[in-house]
Amino acid sequence: MSRPDWIVLALTLLGMIAYGLYKGRASKDLEGYFLSNRSVPWYMVLLGIMGTQASAVTFLSAPGQAYTDGMRFVQYYFGLPLAMVVLCISFVPVFHRLKVFTAYEYLEQRFDLKTRALTSFLFLVQRGLSTGISIAAPSIILSSLLGWNILWTNIFMGGLLIIYTVMGGAKAVAYTQQLQMIIIFGGMTIAGYLVIHRLPAGVGWTDILHTGGKAGKLNIITTGFRGKSFDWNDKYNLISGVIGGFFLALSYFGTDQSQVGRYLTARSLTESRIGLLLNGLVKVPMQFLILLLGVMVFTFYQYNREPIFFNQAELKALEHSKYKDSLVLVMGQYEAVDKERIGVGTGDAVTRAQRLVTIQKEKEGYKATIRRWLTETGQDSNDTNYIFLRFVTDYLPKGLVGLLIAVIFLAAWGSIAATLNSLSSCTIIDFHRRFSRRTISVEKEYLFSRLYTLFWGIFCVAVAQLAYNIGNSLIEAVNVLGSLFYGVILGIFLVAFYRKRIGGHAVFISAVIVEIGVVILTVLSRKGIVPLSFLWFNVVGAVGVVLLSEVLQLFMKKRPDPVVEKK
């Protein structure tokens, strides 16, 4: 990175910390620290929800995913708007009426203490670990691409934000997320503009769409059917996106405290609802545009020299393996094919696209050889996460590279800061305060809340360091981890909201049994014994808990009339 890039990066990050500290001055009690005194307007709720969901990998991996696999990943978000509607009807009014700090507080009022503690515990485990991975993901990419030390990158990625999150709590999180989202959207828009600007004269949107289409990158809608049978192992298609995505989004936004904590800060039920519903409106188009950026970068590389493998560090390591001589040969052949693109500049957009895709298919053969060698030598053969950032560092002007790297940091910070705040709130509200035999003063509760935020910050950075060798597509690793627990947690809440006659014992036992079942299912799926994509785990977990608790309740005493539903 050049000096201007370092200056832009440092100023952006330091400015964000200062802004968080300045704006984060709230009343020194739990209401102020975790809920910003329930005073946040709808547009900050919206940006908070979006900033919490969109981590660094969203902006790093998604364009790369479109580049390699096409835009079908957008279908993963089709269930989200439906989930927003269900949340606004069922979940949000109850949380607001009961004035809870955490979603899990409601479960004690509806069921019992053990169900609340189990659900909160599952959240702490899942969220603590997945946040560690979401710190590691961009850190690994940046350290590999820019030669940075992984430990220091992890500390900067997951550590600096602790300063304003510990000091300012939810208010600092909300204000910084607002500014972060503005910078992120600005940076991505500039990147998109520069991709088009750097295409050859006479090549524009028509070429992007035709080239992307001919290469199979505009596979936005896929059904998941192969012949007459549905492929349950297919990750992203219309059916799994709507059904699996709905269950995942309902669980994430309705039962994950990192999201519940955002809309509980709203100044009224209406402001919470508007924030969530607008998220349902903008999320799918936003994800579409991020993926379209990947198709734009793909087209750009059809007119410019495309690296045979985007992760340079892995390719360099291959130069010292048993394949070093073969590598020189393949690289030479690849370069010769790649140069053929220079002659395709004539004709209309469709003809150009057809010629370029023919060349691309030939290049794919050489790329596949490199990936096979990398796998055989035990290296990471997936360069999806490196594509967009490699384009940024190779082709964007000085200063803008720093801004785009700052975008990656800020995206990570927004998501992690909200998570640390929620992990701390669950620890103090659902465990420390609930199980403490002594009454804790307001000052001590406030102090403990800050200490727990600090603890979770350090914990997540430590997990990130441990997850250094996780490999493969990291965005999926986070989602897979979430799908292990999300379905079961959602099942508990669905029983709470919709099956009034079911009591705490039935739902608790069901949750434990189904969670074990989901873990076994995940192992079997990973080994290829059960062909089922991870999005379906959410459906299995949620439906499993509802059905099993229905059955178990038949053998148990009728539960007393619910208390919390009465006004």
Next chain:
Amino acid sequence: MDEERAPLFKKWSYWYALVIGFLIVCIVLFYLLTKHFS
């Protein structure tokens, strides 16, 4: 439960219809894009 009035529309159900309707429009547009450029 809906003691707070919906902004812009008479009822919250209109908001819900807008969100679901917009999703359907997006899916249809995406389908047409996929078909046209494949």
